[in-house]
Amino acid sequence: MAGLSKVILIGNLGRDPETRYTPNGTMNVQFSMAVTRRRNDQSGQPQETTTWFRVTAWGKLAEIMDGLTQRGALVKGKQVYVEGRLESREYQDQAGQTRTSLDVNANEFQLLGSRADSEMAAGSFGGGRGSGGQRSETELGRGDQGADFDDVPF
Numbered sequence: 001m002a003g004l005s006k007v008i009l010i011g012n013l014g015r016d017p018e019t020r021y022t023p024n025g026t027m028n029v030q031f032s033m034a035v036t037r038r039r040n041d042q043s044g045q046p047q048e049t050t051t052w053f054r055v056t057a058w059g060k061l062a063e064i065m066d067g068l069t070q071r072g073a074l075v076k077g078k079q080v081y082v083e084g085r086l087e088s089r090e091y092q093d094q095a096g097q098t099r100t101s102l103d104v105n106a107n108e109f110q111l112l113g114s115r116a117d118s119e120m121a122a123g124s125f126g127g128g129r130g131s132g133g134q135r136s137e138t139e140l141g142r143g144d145q146g147a148d149f150d151d152v153p154f
Contacts, residue, residue: 007086007104009053010112011035013078019066029057029065033082033104055082057106065109073111083108 014032021027036050057065068074084106093099 005086007084009033009035009082009104011053011080011082013074013076013080014052016076017065017069017074019062019069026058027062027066029062029069031055033080051102053082053102053104055084055104055106057109061106061109068111079112081108081110081112082106 011033014034017029017031019027019029031054033053033055034050035053036048038046038048041047065074074080082104084104087103087105089101089103091099091101
């Protein structure tokens with residue numbers, strides 16, 4: 001049986017998303033994402049730990065993210081929900097030190113934040129499960145459909 005590596009993240013974009021294309025023309029969107037954990041240490045002093053992830057989306061999800069970026073809804077500092085496959089990758093930094101990059105291949109995505117932000121681009125976006133990775137536009141929750149976020153249970 002094959003293993004599964006799935007991660008769910010809520011954090012903030014560390015930079016504006018970059019849209020790229022593979023040599024065969026497949027679109028992908030990449031951005032860094034900071035996930036910050038706040039807690040009190042043993043003496044009661046507040047502590048903050050930030051973990052950085054490199055997120056990449058492909059295909060239809062990348063197209064949606066690219067559109068949100070062009071509309072100004074997906075920018076540095078924006079809070080987002082990302083679900084995907086986690087992979088770690090080692091690399092050498094400029095000083096020759098071995099570092100580990102936490103990479104996420106996104107298959108689900110949702111904008112978070114204020115109601116005004118949500119009205120600009122409502123809904124959640126994803127690649128689907130068990131359907132060849134595709135969903136209809138209705139299931140994608142595209143931003144032009146509108147939504148009443150007072151009814152969302154969280």
